[in-house]
Amino acid sequence: MDEKRSASVIEADVLVAGGGTAGAVAAIAAGRRGCRTVLIEESDMIGGTLTGQVLQHISSFHDGVGNQIIAGIPQQIVDRLAKLGGTPGHMPDTTGYSWSVTPVDHELLQFVLEQMLRDAGVHVMLNTRFERALVEDGVLRGCEALTSRSGPVTIRAAAAVDATGDAAVAAAAGAQCVGGGGQEQAMSILFTMAGVDVDAVLDYIQQHPEDFRSTSVTGPELRGLPVVTIWGFGALLGAGARAGEAPILRGEMHVSLWTQRRMAVVNVTRTAGDPLSDESRSEAILQLRQQALAFSRFLQKRVPGFAGAYLSKTGRGAFAHRAARKIVGDYTLTGEDLRGGRRFDDAVAQSFFPSDRHDARGPSMLVVDSGGVLDIPYRCMLPRGVEGLLAAGRCVSADTVASGSIRVTAPCMAMGQAAGTAAALCAQSGVSPRALDVQLLRQELVRDGVLLYTP
Ligand SMILES: Cc1cc2nc3c(=O)[nH]c(=O)nc-3n(C[C@H](O)[C@H](O)[C@H](O)COP(=O)(O)OP(=O)(O)OC[C@H]3O[C@@H](n4cnc5c(N)ncnc54)[C@H](O)[C@@H]3O)c2cc1C
Structure with a gap:
């Protein structure tokens, strides 16, 4: 890494907070574009809920009839994991709930994610908690973080991705946020x-x-x-x-x-x-x-x-909660969008999964079926009230129903690739995420293997 360091200041192009599925992929995407990328993760492992909660599988790379709708870096992760014997790959979902599931060996997945981050030149800081947003004139310029052994560190970056799952950066930066009271979804330990x-x-x-x-x-x-x-x-x-x-x-x-x-x-x-x-x-x-x-x-x-x-x-x-705080973005994805399988001109990821909300006090869950492949627009990642920041993963802007669908891991990874690529383009060209040319971003994503719908 060539970021300039003094005692406790790191200068970077892209800061990613949160090393779950969304954040790890965001950091890989930004690092591969030659950006000095710093990933801070509160826990001592990469993969967030997917690896830490020993989830059954990644949902869901396919639409309802077997067309793959998510590829790019998420698919590369599956391919590398398969080579190590850590996944049988995409398999039929024998519950009939979705078309495919992708079971993962959680230990091997951590190795794969760590190796891909290293290959991309990302500076990974484990046991490092985002603490405070550095905001100047409404623009996020970086953060103060707390390492578990070496004390506080300041990270300055041209663009940042909030992939904390809980919108920790956006909330601290003064952006509009909603939710978090625990009413939306039950907590579970697998x-x-x-x-x-x-x-x-x-x-x-x-x-x-x-x-x-x-x-x-x-x-x-x-x-x-x-x-x-x-x-x-x-x-x-x-x-x-x-x-x-x-x-x-x-x-x-x-x-x-x-x-x-x-x-x-x-x-x-x-x-x-x-x-x-x-x-x-x-x-x-x-x-x-x-x-x-x-x-x-x-x-x-x-x-x-x-x-x-x-x-x-x-x-x-630490990974028992399905939903917490989310940003209020320039667009909020809704249950209506999900039911209609809505397409957007500024889509940067696709998703197809029923919305399931696990009832904390009842025996089952509320399910809303997806009417078709749902596009995730870029505007869902732009938090209102602050510049210089993108959100990715389960804290993007979506109502309870839409969030119950797009929160699963494959779309979270796809959002990560979109946000990391956007942050890199912003850092390299000096534009803010809100001013970024979305069609250019879409072209870059498609070039990098992302599957997007073109009307
Ligand atoms: C019990 C349960 C079962 C589930 N089952 C499935 C399933 O079968 N299939 C499926 O696809 N999805 C499932 N999900 C949903 C899915 O796991 C998550 O929605 C998804 O992993 C979210 O990814 P993310 O990257 O947005 O957030 P996370 O995976 O939560 O990652 C966020 C990361 O940010 C870090 N972080 C948080 N705050 C800070 C901070 N202040 N500073 C630094 N780092 C911070 C966290 O430590 C974490 O590593 C399940 C979820 C739960 C809880």
Whole structure:
């Protein structure tokens, strides 16, 4: 890295705050364009919720009929992970909820993301928390961050991307923001079970198709798949709740079985909590981990195939919230846009996924189907009230329904590539993100392998 450093000041072209799926891809995109790029990440790992919450898979690279709509850097990540044996690639979603899922090995994914950041020349600062925005005349000029060992650091940059998931930079810079009270989505901790008798689970699924979503594949074709995704077990969950074994009443759980590894990722815990309140968040995390333990016991006792399995990992509490604060952008994507599969002239990413809102106090979730491929316009990334800053990932401007759809990891990565490329173009040409020629940005994205709809 050739950024000029004094004791605690770093001069950069592009600052990316947050090293989750959106931020990692944004930093790779900016670094590859030759920008001095600094990525600050509060935790000690890259990948955010995807790696830290041991998610079942990346959703969703395809539209409803199998056309790939997200490629570019996100696809390169999948390709590199596949070479290491860390993903079987895009697979049919056997729950029928979406067209494809892309299961990932969370440990190997971290290696891949770190290597790609290094290859792109990004200066990665782990254990470094964004603290304060440096704003001059309404323009973000950088930030003050706090490292865990070396104290405070000032990072000055020509353009910045807020990929903190919680719009931490935008809020600190005085931009308009909404949400964060924890009403929008339940918090959950996923967990993995090792030593699963996969054949016994598949036998149960085949013998009890009525216990699974009606769209699910439940027949013999599940055998031989490297990863089986299944959504149901409602009868067993109900019996477990009545017997006091399941800690909360759930109508269904989402289970991904890595068949060769005899490992299952289980998504079933949930509680309410305010992700922006440390006290509320701590309480929720403690409750969720208790639930994970209790549900693992329930699985051992009630669910065929799990009697000899054991709880092998729980997701990290820092990544338990699905939604928090978002920016108010120059455009706010809406549920109407989602239902209509709306297209935009300034689209910089595409998405196709139902809006799902996990009810913190009920047994299931609210689902709104997508009417078609939804474009994510560039204006959703421009926070009102501050210049020099873009948002990417789940904190972009969207109402509750639209956000429930575009928050999944593939669109977050696609937004990251768009925001990182935009920030690089701005830094190199001296224009502010709001003044950037969007059609030029779209051309650059397409040149870099991004799939965009052209009317
Ligand atoms: C329980 C659960 C299950 C889910 N299931 C799925 C699924 O099956 N498939 C799917 O595709 N999506 C799923 N999602 C949604 C998806 O994981 C997230 O919406 C997506 O990962 C968001 O990506 P992001 O990069 O915007 O944010 P994040 O992944 O949250 O990354 C934000 C990063 O910013 C960092 N950060 C925050 N504040 C600061 C700060 N002040 N300074 C520095 N760094 C900071 C964080 O540590 C984090 O690394 C799930 C989410 C949850 C919570």
